[in-house]
Amino acid sequence: MKEKPNLKSLGNISELRYINADNVTRYRAIMRYLYLQYERLSYWLSPEQIYAGVMEWNVLKNYTQEQCQLDLDQLVAWKNLTYRHDGTRARTVEEYLRKKYQYLITPYSIELERFLEHLGSVKGYGGSLEPTLFDKIADSISDIYENKGNYEPKTALEVWNSLYESFQKLNQTSMDYIASLHTGEAEDLMMTSAFLLYKDSFTMYLQDFVQALQRRSYRIEGNLKLINRDIQTRFFTCVLEGEWLIPKVEEFFTKEEYQQTLGRRWKQLCRWFSGDENTQSELFLLEQASKDAIKKIVRSTLRIQEKQRSIVSRRQDLDFLGKWFYRLEDINEAHKLAAYVFGLFPTRHLQGEDNRDSDSQDISMWDEIAIERVIRSRSRKRSGKGSGESETIVDNSLKKAELKKQIVEYQRRELDFLIEMTEKGSVKISELGCLPVAARIQLLGWIGRCVSSEEQAFYTPEGIKVTLFIPEEKADTTLTCEDGTLTLLDYSFTFEIENPVAWQNLLNGMAGDLNG
Structure with missing residues (x-):
């Protein structure tokens, strides 16, 4: 209706x-x-x-x-x-x-x-991407489900106001930020070489938001479906009682109107995260828009770098390379140098069944039976029914499942390393033992993000504040890894938990989220 x-x-x-x-x-x-x-x-x-x-x-x-x-x-x-x-x-x-x-x-x-x-004071779209809002929304919805909607009136009003304000802020600020990336000023900035200074921060900022969105969306959507009509009715009854405990000089709305407003906003919240039969959820559209923004930034960066490479003169390099070739006396050494400099030339790969009549290695390839291969036309014109044979669809479900398993396992190793560092609170590079490859990549990523920040700190998608301290004496240390050793400054890190409740919920529910 x-x-x-x-x-x-x-x-x-x-x-x-x-x-x-x-x-x-x-x-x-x-x-x-x-x-x-x-x-x-x-x-x-x-x-x-x-x-x-x-x-x-x-x-x-x-x-x-x-x-x-x-x-x-x-x-x-x-x-x-x-x-x-x-x-x-x-x-x-x-x-x-x-x-x-x-x-x-x-x-x-x-x-x-x-x-x-x-x-x-409006100068542009503004906005921001705040992953912590997903934690607030997920915690509020989980609390409503666990309490079955039974609250004290004042507590119910506080829970509802916190939930809806977080939802409004998430919707408004995220949409405004994505829109700001499509303005004329953003387009002009992405065409200049100055954008290379910001592309890493933009990309990491969007990636952190997408990761938090993916990890929390399933929990929010699942708990919304578990809250049935009875729980919803009990909860809104408590919210209504809490609102009417506030003394009002003027009566702006009746209880029936306020009850209808609560129901309308709850449907809006469910539709935003879960969608309905006719439309996709706004959460899915936001995820796609964030991914498209990352692709746009990467494409702009590649175009700028290609443009810079095309302008740089290679005359001195080619002159040095020509003299190097001239000094070589052995043709094999010249072949090796050409392979290092120019790499492999473009090749064409042809497929077919190798039906050989003999296993002898002395038979020339020209004496072998020809392998027939139907080559699809590259013409843009639409081919008729008799233009070629139809090909079957390749089932890649096993490859996808194996790739998903590898990604989940990689994320689990990253999370385990973050949990280990957070439990320590502070750590130096010299105090670390032999690190696996994933931990080394994660550690170097933390160093890069902290160095590029003015405060030498950043927040992970899990809400952990990572702060980097550069040694005063500039002392070097050796980091031992499974794939080799690395010499770098003996940096110090501190790990601070901004939201202990959200962090504990993350520890309790992360295993299920990754497996899902």
Whole structure:
């Protein structure tokens, strides 16, 4: 059943008229002054105070007290201001004969001024990718399922507000950040050589977000499906009771309207993570957009590097290489040098069944029976039914399963190494024993990310803050690995857990996530 829209919101909005009125400067100055006074906890103001405050800005020329009073009356008519009688004692006969009022900005106009103030600071899409929001959402949904929706009213309201605020922030900031990568300024930046300085940070930033998304999405989607109608009803009943415990001077909505709002937002949350029968989830689209952004950055980097290589002159290198060839007296040495410099020439690989009549090695290849191979046409024109034989679809499910197993095992080794380092808290390179290949690659990646950061620190997708300390004496050490040894500075690392609850949940559920 489709939800019926609020037809009252489709009418004319009188509160917006002062933004584009004839005397817009005067109206905007009065509203801005009242809004600033409202933020300073000064609510009811007299016309004399408003007039004096506006005139201090020196933006209105030849503006009189009478014109200010007319503008205030007009703003009251447009429902931007409300007024009350000023009951203070009159000091003159004119003040006694004339009705005195005080004015207060309305809530609708407060939101308009906040919106206009925000518009003035908008420079682009902005946004960010925060993997920790997935942990907050996953923990809240798991808590709702484990408690079967039974909460104290205040606790239920806090859980719901934390869940929905995290969801709103995740949706808005991630979409804004992905959109910022498709602007004209981003396109221009990706075409310049200066982008090479940022490509590693951009790529790692997007990869960390995608990894957190993939690891947490299954847990969130699974718990959402486990929360049935009864749990949902009990939880929203507690949320409703918690909301009604807050004293309200004005009644903005009824309990039935608030209950409908909770149900609508819950459906929005489920649809964003799980989708429905007709559309894919917004989470899937966000993952695809993040992956496309990574591909776009890599392609731009390759184009810039190819362009730089094409501009560099190789005259000196070729001259040195030619003299080297000239000095060689043995043709075999010249062949080896050519192989090192130029590599293999382009080759063509042909397939076929090797049906030999003899096992003798002395028979020339020209004496062997020819192998017939049907070559598919490269023409772009669509071929007819009789143009060639149809080929069967190759089943690569076993290869995919084996590749998935290898990737999962590699991620498990990375996580085990991170857990080991986190339990130690701090460690030096010289204190490490013989490391496997995966741990060495992970350690060098940490060094590179910390060195490229101003704070010499970064956050892993699991929420661990890794900080690098460079030795003061620049002492070197030897790192022993399974595939060799490496000499480097004796760096020190510290590992800090920012969210202990999320980290413990990660340790408890990571095995299941990787196997899934």
